[in-house]
Amino acid sequence: MADLFLPAEGAFAPFLETLSPSGNGRLVLSEPPARGIATVMARAGQGAALATRMKALYGIDVEDAARFVTAGDVALVGTGPGAWLMLREGAAPDWAAQPAGELDGLASVFDQSSGYAVLRLGGAGAATLLSRGAFIDMHPRAFPVGAAAVTVMSHIGAILWQREAAVYEVAIFRSYAASFWHWIAATAAANGLTPMRSA
């Protein structure tokens, strides 16, 4: 059988289809375009060398902190000491082999592109909705653009970051997508928000 790229199935796609593409824009939900996701963990004692290598390779300023940083098509979300989620826009299904090779000896790279379902939330009501779930101060002074957190929302482990002003992304383990969506839908309604999907 010839190799034939399969379309990846978005975990939130069936739910997003139920939303209208028009609305007041206070809560806009979408699934980010196909991207590679990997857990990157520094090898023992290689944190500084890893940051230097990543700066050279991807032009990114690595921060060993709960921060979202981005450069070009690469982004890093700090999830713990010496641990990040690496995001790569438009990556192929087997993309993770490349950073694994590039960072060999400095970091362990584990492909998680399918492991996480990512929901993007935009609009003035996004922070309110997220604050209903995460016990985190979402005030722009406390959780500004570039802030990230590993937290729990609706009893579901979540990694949360503010990508740009009033645009957040939440990564949860894929199998929870339906439960998480039910919570999003109920909580949006409870707070007077009518979610729309980005056109």
Place this chain on the structure above:
Amino acid sequence: MSRLAAGGLIDRSQPLRFRFDGRDYGGFAGDTLASALIANDVRLVGRSFKYHRPRGLLTAGAEEPNALVTLRAGARAEPNSRATTIELYDGLEAKSQNRWPSLGFDLMAVNGLMSPLFVAGFYYKTFMWPAALWEKLYEPLIRRAAGLGALSGAPDPDHYDKAHGFCDLLVIGAGPAGLAAALAAGRAGARVFLLEQENELGGRLLSERHEIDGRPGHLWAREVADELSALPEVTILRRTTAFGVYDDRSYGAIERVADHLAEPLPGQPRQRLWKIVAKRTILAAGAIERPILFGGNDRPGVMMASAVQSYVNRFAAVPGRRIALFTTSDSGWQVAADLRAAGVEVAALIDPREGAAPMALPDVPLFAGGTVTSTHGRILRSIGVRAAGGRVTRIAADVLAMAGGWNPAMGIGCNLGSRPIWSEAIHSFVLKAPPPGMALAGAAAGRFSLAETIGDGLREGMAAAADMGHEGHAPPMPRTSDDKAGVAAPWHVPGGRGKAFVDFQHDVTDSDIALSVREGFRSVEHLKRYTTLGMATDQGKTSQVNAHALLAMYSGKAIVEAGTVLSRPPYLPVAIGAFAGHHRDADFRPVRLTAGHGWAVEQGARFVDAGQWKRAQWFARPGETGWLETVSREARAVRSGVGLCDVSTLGKIELSGADAGVLLDRLYINNFSTLKVGRARYGVMLREDGIVMDDGTTTRLAEDRYFLTTTTANAARVMQHIDYCRQILWPELDVQAVSVTEQWAQYAVAGPLSRRLLQYLLPDLDLSNEAFPFMAAAETRWRGVPMRIFRLSFSGELAYELGVPAAYGDALVRALMEAGRPLDATPYGTEALGVLRIEKGHAAGNELNGQTTAADLGFGGMMSTKKDYIGRVMAARPGLTDPDRPVLIGIRPVDRVSRLAGGAHLLPTGVPDIAAHDEGHVTSVAFSPMMDGWIGLALLRRGRERIGEHVRAVDLLRGTDVEVEICSPVFVDPEGVRLRG
């Protein structure tokens, strides 16, 4: 109608209809149910808890002990709702409680005649013998006679929301002190949360006739509220009660989002539970007026003076035509003045304080130094008054307003253990050492005059903002009208006629407290438990201080010595539903669905919960008569053809790093550093105490990379264990680990035809025994997607597991079914999986039960003697190596046709069924299609030495007793020929 023609803060342009105890009434927007009942001359609203005494409204606030009603009907019926806090809405329906057959005629009122029986502690003194009748007879009888409203029994149709709040300053209460504090801090730029239990801000300003800057106080409150609403950093939560103070400056609050509506709007929650973290808090919850203790003080028509003032001033609802005042506080005089201003006749003002005259009250008969000694009428008609000289007169009055002084409402300030202390200045308890970050302001701090209140708020608000780095100019202190705040100590009129009630809701009287003291229950905590004082739904808000004053008096102590109790959260009852929030029914806990879930649904799967996962249990086909037929078909298909099973839920952990093999050697009883790349090995890990923790296969993907699997149940625990080991025990090791359970959708393809099926799907791959033997593993690609292939077998058949990234899992299982169509590939679920593993004697959750050692399960030979590993030392303890321990064996019925029961105990033949003869138990049973009969796995004492012996499997719960033969746990293919086929 007792509605004044004009005035009040009600909206007369919005008339509302409502129904109470089956009768229709009218009210206005802005009314509470209580004020609307007063405006309609309804004076009897409830029956007391124990004696079923008729009761009327006592207060106008959340502290109300009497007017508990069942609000709404059907599934939304809410018992024990306080009429004083229910906002009136059109179509409201409420019923009184604790009466039968009706409120006016309550047969249970006979309890009152038997009151000598029902004194304090009667639970402990009565019904002592025979004790056996307590549960079946006494308690149900008591519960029926004494009680509150009943739940509907129907599921709550509403939704509850949860929210988190963070602020510099939390202000609890939006009376004059709270408004001033929020204004000062808000103008300075601080993030402020202002909580008010009512919809209207203003607190007592709404009920009193005070002036601020020459205008009515409620207009000032509205202006401040408007300004606060416009400040971007200020959040006002109306209809919100702070109910508890918790550690780390966190607070619980309940927002009643839709309780003022007949039912919530679509999507709207009924209530929202707030968890608020506040760097600073100002408790400005005001004060609660305390009753005066005299005989007959619970008669309908006897009310708090502040309540009368609220009803008249705020709601323009006059509770009586001739109102008498019994006051030990200057505030009572102000009520008399307000009544006169509203044109209401004041029958008398009785003030036991000699010479008290805070203001002139022309045309009000004054009884300085007098007391009220009795009340008369089913609903109050007259009172007995003893004048200073001792002469007793009857005075006609249909309402007696009592003003016994004010108790600061500091309840939640004591939640963390701060103890209130007695203040001689205000004759009540105050909180001098509130919890960290909290300050009190205004009446809650025991400073009652309006000027003090606003001054407190401004000062504390500025201080809190400055603490948080927000400097600003204090708002100017407004001009306020002068109010007198003189007050006497809690007042008791001894020797009056009738019972003097202290706790109105729990029917505790002054004589109950005297009895408690006589019987030796003299500490406030003992008094509380002996009399149940303060333990009703109102938590003693009107009774606690009076009771402790009586306790002090009866025991000859000063009240400062008697002390008072601490309050626990919640300050007011909070619905359990609010704590559950979204998480009820189908959303009780999150559900995890595998990538192939939709496919399994299409295949007619029935699902079983495996932790949070939904796993396909079996796939019934049309015409099958029961699960056993389905499961047997699925198991047979694996033994004779090929079956497909979704095994994605098993835990998967990837380890990488130079020392990954070293860590695995320490985690498992056997070795993994010696494993070849491209090979898998079964492993067992122990807990530190030597008991088996988990098992699974580990594959070496590269020199420095391993892929480990766990049981579904232990996936999170093993991940946690590995992180603990690499981060805490051996941080010097270079090893990184992460859960990849969710990354890979994995399917078992099992059965003699499994290789053929895979060749259809992956024609370029050499799957021969030589190229890809048992326990081989490979990484490949399938349609451009990474794929992992493992030759593993749980069923004992030739079998493989295929993994692809979960986004392609649905595509893979469909492709496998398609490729397997010519082979009649059969999906099988967890039940068939269980049958297959029992036939092969593989231990699973039932055997890895937290009590078994590796040796018990037959893995003793795997325990390395050449290295150290977690659990090695403790596994060598005598108790864990005792040859008498129960070990894993197989059983089958001697008659071959009997059914086995899991959980049955194993006993020798010919002995009584008593625990002393117990030799083990049956852990797993299955109907084996291969053996054509029931088989089981069991843990039996010295079992391996007893193969061939007969014992009995006795199940006293199911009433079965089956003679079984002890055999090897491996029933099918003990040589493993099929496995390597």
